[in-house]
Amino acid sequence: MxxxxxxxxxxxxxxxxxxxxxxxxxxxxxxxxxxxxxxxxxxxxxxxxxxxxxxxxxxxxxxxxxxxxxxxxxxxxxxxxxxxxxxxxxxxxxxxxxxxxxxxxxxxxxxxxxxxxxxxxxxxxxxxxxxxxxxxxxxxxxxxxxxxxxxxxxxxxxxxxxxxxxxxxxxxxxxxxxxxxxxxxxxxxxxxxxxxxxxxxxxxxxxxxxxxxxxxxxxxxxxxxxxxxxQRCCVDAADKLAEMRDKMIEDLRQQVPGGITVLCEAAERLPNTLAIELPADTSRLQESARQLAISTPQSSSPPDEMTRVLRSIGRSEQQACRTMRISLGWTTSSEQLSRAVKLIAAAYDGR
Amino acid sequence: MxxxxxxxxxxxxxxxxxxxxxxxxxxxxxxxxxxxxxxxxxxxxxxxxxxxxxxxxxxxxxxxxxxxxxxxxxxxxxxxxxxxxxxxxxxxxxxxxxxxxxxxxxxxxxxxxxxxxxxxxxxxxxxxxxxxxxxxxxxxxxxxxxxxxxxxxxxxxxxxxxxxxxxxxxxxxxxxxxxxxxxxxxxxxxxxxxxxxxxxxxxxxxxxxxxxxxxxxxxxxxxxxxxxxxQRCCVDAADKLAEMRDKMIEDLRQQVPGGITVLCEAAERLPNTLAIELPADTSRLQESARQLAISTPQSSSPPDEMTRVLRSIGRSEQQACRTMRISLGWTTSSEQLSRAVKLIAAAYDGR
CATH class of the missing domain: 3.40.640.10 (Type I PLP-dependent aspartate aminotransferase-like (Major domain))
Known part of the structure; x- marks a missing residue:
């Protein structure tokens, strides 16, 4: 440029x-x-x-x-x-x-x-x-x-x-x-x-x-x-992202007390976008793991995209409050994801 | 950035x-x-x-x-x-x-x-x-x-x-x-x-x-x-541009055989924008001085901005064909302008 x-x-x-x-x-x-x-x-x-x-x-x-x-x-x-x-x-x-x-x-x-x-x-x-x-x-x-x-x-x-x-x-x-x-x-x-x-x-x-x-x-x-x-690398990158995403899901399932739900898990999905329901409100995560850059729904009027989408797929307001969205990028490393999983797990420890 | x-x-x-x-x-x-x-x-x-x-x-x-x-x-x-x-x-x-x-x-x-x-x-x-x-x-x-x-x-x-x-x-x-x-x-x-x-x-x-x-x-x-x-330099830059523009006009008047007309010369004008009528068609200039980056009107339908403006101020189609627009910038040097004047003068020499 x-x-x-x-x-x-x-x-x-x-x-x-x-x-x-x-x-x-x-x-x-x-x-x-x-x-x-x-x-x-x-x-x-x-x-x-x-x-x-x-x-x-x-x-x-x-x-x-x-x-x-x-x-x-x-x-x-x-x-x-x-x-x-x-x-x-x-x-x-x-x-x-x-x-x-x-x-x-x-x-x-x-x-x-x-x-x-x-x-x-x-x-x-x-x-x-x-x-x-x-x-x-x-x-x-x-x-x-x-x-x-x-x-x-x-x-x-x-x-x-x-x-x-x-x-x-x-x-x-x-x-x-x-x-x-x-x-x-x-x-x-x-x-x-x-x-x-x-x-x-x-x-x-x-x-x-x-x-x-x-x-x-x-x-x-x-x-x-x-x-x-x-054009040159998106196929490889997508494969790698899907692998990292799946590993993250597995780790979250094992480490988060109370377990997690991956939304729309059975559907064909993007390799880099992940919406996860946690055992309790995400405010807990925002308090104890502020260094995590994740998205949570803003249900204030007008509701944001995340709120609208969660409602459209039939999630309740209570479930929405427990939901976070994670995006992976080409530069995201496995180490970063492991660290993120640990931070999320720790936030819900002793719930 | x-x-x-x-x-x-x-x-x-x-x-x-x-x-x-x-x-x-x-x-x-x-x-x-x-x-x-x-x-x-x-x-x-x-x-x-x-x-x-x-x-x-x-x-x-x-x-x-x-x-x-x-x-x-x-x-x-x-x-x-x-x-x-x-x-x-x-x-x-x-x-x-x-x-x-x-x-x-x-x-x-x-x-x-x-x-x-x-x-x-x-x-x-x-x-x-x-x-x-x-x-x-x-x-x-x-x-x-x-x-x-x-x-x-x-x-x-x-x-x-x-x-x-x-x-x-x-x-x-x-x-x-x-x-x-x-x-x-x-x-x-x-x-x-x-x-x-x-x-x-x-x-x-x-x-x-x-x-x-x-x-x-x-x-x-x-x-x-x-x-x-x-904010810091536009006043100084404008003064310098006006000075260079006036020198260019003076040089063109002296050196272009047949002389030039500066359009709207009596009006208060931008220091960097100059429309000049030459003694003959600007196609001559475009042939002999291709290294000059100047604007000339495109009267094809729809007419371009330059054509419209020249018509609005009462110039004839013949006059428009003899008109070029020159823009000066902060990095334009006196030497460049002298060279441009020489190229323009040479194009109309022996008309």
Missing amino acids: QPYWSTHFMLPGQQHAQAQAVSEALEHAREGIAELAGCESFEVVFTGGGTEANNLAILGVLSDQPVGHVLYSCLEHESVLGPLERLTRLGWEIEPVPCGANGIIDTVKVDQMIRPDTRLMCLQAANAVVGTIQPVRQVADICHSRGVVLHSDATQVFGKMPIDVTQLRADTVSISGHKFYGPKGSGALYVRRGLKLAAITYGEPREMGLRPGAENIPGCVGLGAAAMLA | QPYWSTHFMLPGQQHAQAQAVSEALEHAREGIAELAGCESFEVVFTGGGTEANNLAILGVLSDQPVGHVLYSCLEHESVLGPLERLTRLGWEIEPVPCGANGIIDTVKVDQMIRPDTRLMCLQAANAVVGTIQPVRQVADICHSRGVVLHSDATQVFGKMPIDVTQLRADTVSISGHKFYGPKGSGALYVRRGLKLAAITYGEPREMGLRPGAENIPGCVGLGAAAMLA
Whole structure:
């Protein structure tokens, strides 16, 4: 990224020869993302992050369509719910598709809930809280057979596990840079060729007319580099993460007095995301093991993503208070996990 | 910016103690911008750049208002015209305020053109092509006396000349990072305290509810650092640039056979932006002096900003074809300018 702040400070599309090098770097980055996504580079639009990508997909697809009905999974992130709530103010009807206790969306329900005026379905590729991988392909096939566009927020999956948008068959797929070691403030949207999509901000036509304004060149270059890195190592990294995760679960089961419950354990899950129910309230953990950086639900109004997801899979408020989410990263070591297990076990010792 | 990609990778608002350092860096950056802008830090909203800031100001201010009338100067950038054109599709009426041959907007016309249903006026702080500084303060006073909100795109001025938003009296002011040596993909919007403004993208509430999504922390930190640097040296730098610009004009007048015309020369102008009319078509310059990085108008449809501005100040198509824009920067040397003058003079020698 460094050269694009200093020597190559031009913007693509400018007239001078120096701008050409910048255009090439941008297109190279786009190709890196396209390769990891399994699409053509002209199907990749750079955005300022996953939130903007979700907004662009949802509001951009429905922009010029008559008011109608939208389905979304009950497990979606705020950046999907936000634009959907915006749509309700414009007269759209939005309706959540429930999921089972296994944290996976019910495909039969999707089929039942589609109406003649349903124009869009939103289904994340995987859940950020419990890690469950969603049946995007099956839902895409159902949607397409009924003339419904499918948007998939893949920010939790892209760069962490192999993903092929042509297999996934979603019409739009959101990508977030900082979720797989790319720079913050970077993201992209896969837009299937031929899909009608309008920009949601306006100005100089850039990014195939879908996103105006000077490109964040270092950010795009960094995102492309992260994609190329993930392309090389995400399979190995995912295997290693799954192994470490399973070892952690085993250790927690053995060492935590009272035992633990892994949420949605039977479902296919992300290798790095783990939601665990402890024998007692997590406040105990936050008091005695402050050096642990874990997530716990914030049920204050509006409830956070974790609270919403736990409710959707049927956990009670009491159970939610005992739940923590752990994320592993490429740099997480077995030693760190052993230490974390010890800290958690100690917190619940003598309960 | 560097630490915020590596050690301090947390996001502000996360629960763990490590996120606190990131929150503090973000707020420090915000204070740097507020100090240069002469406002309170809670009046600064980070965006992904100047284009997003203009979109947020225009669409955000008018979001919940009944359809009406908007005025804008005929000299505005595409990122102001874009959201305005969007408004016309929603039933709004938009109307350009003309400017004189001096490249300055006619304040009397603003007063005459305001209608009872006028809700917004857009007036840039300075023009990107001819460099003219606009009477934002006078227009703001006119607007406010008639109940109209004033948005000012200050991307050409902020960081280059001292600017004080309380003196400017605009309700919203756009800032672009890469226009004053901040990172690409960074920008901000000043939002006057008490002004009603809605977000234009939706998700997790961040940036005082006006801009969702994970903040581009390194970008914000870089923007803040650029503002702090500009705070220290922009007055001196502006003086030096004005001196170099005047010397360049003098040299061009003496050395270019047939002489040159400086557009809007009598008006108060930015010290770094210069539009010059040459004795013959600039294609000659582009052939014989390709190493010069200058801008020339692109009159193809839609016409570019330079073409639009030259038309607005009454230049003919023939005159536009003879016009180039030169920008000076903090690192531009007198030697570079002398060399540029020689190249330009040589291109027109023996015409």
